Amino acid sequence: MINVQGISKRYGSIKALNDLDFSINERSCFGLVGPNGAGKSTFMKILVGVIDRFDGDIQVFNQSVKKDQLAVKRCIGYVPQDICLEETLTANDNLTYFGRLYGLSGEHLRNRIRVVLEQIGLSERAHDKISKFSGGMKRRLNIGCAILHEPSVIVLDEPTVGIDPQSRHSIFSLISELKELGSTIIYSSHYMEEVEQICDSVGFIDKGKLVEHGTMKQVLDKHRNAAIFVAKDGMVTEELTAYGDVMQTDAGFFINCADPLSTMGIMIEHFRENGITPERLELSQTRLEDIFFQLTGLRLRDNG
């Protein structure tokens, strides 16, 4: 269990984190989501020991990030947001370098490199200089460097920003595999659908505050309600307010109401009588992204 206890952090006058309190279960995948500047990286840097001046504490399997820094660092693998690799070296040499930093050597290090290259799908490219690698391949290698020492906690800060779909898929498979093998994963992202897909629990962070957290099911069940979605060229909000609370988006209108199914029947009747043919009319379930919007008034994509 990872217990976050009253974490606050200031950078001068900026309050980057404001009294965070939550816990993360062992062997789960926790998604930390929030817009740019919400405080995700600051939280992760405190957890992995990169930032050591802050208020509060985090217990990682009963060890304090403040008092047992070295022990905590040993059980964590950190994949920073910015790729941290030596461009002039091969994939194999980069892994050797990071493995040695983690205290691995000899046959054990060589074995670990072999396994990790397999896990990140780069065995065939082990002896190529990484200056020839795509952004996605570098991201995968960046993750590889962080898991060489078989950490029980893996912290990934926005690992899928700006990469190709193949590398994204490969990173998802790797995360599933690491979780199956017993790791606890902490994953920050702007991409809600990713978090919904791979995480068991989630925390929403906005302006340094945790605005919601829980298992994925708890958060979805607590906030989920069916809405009606309708799209038609030229339609305006006023035409729909009789049916419920209307929210306009680029794609169309969401209507929240007590009984969406019956309301949709009434709308269909009205459209038929008046010769209106919408391009889309459907029942829509609230997604994680909508819940974040309800709680903060922010769309993550607009900020990303």
Ligand SMILES: Nc1ncnc2c1ncn2[C@@H]1O[C@H](COP(=O)(O)OP(=O)(O)OP(=O)(O)O)[C@@H](O)[C@H]1O
């Ligand atoms: N070294 C620093 N010095 C001063 N302010 C900082 C520093 N690092 C972060 N901040 C500020 O702290 C706040 C939280 O930043 P942080 O990088 O943790 O957010 P984030 O959610 O990770 O955002 P992003 O997705 O852009 O990385 C922001 O207002 C940021 O400008």
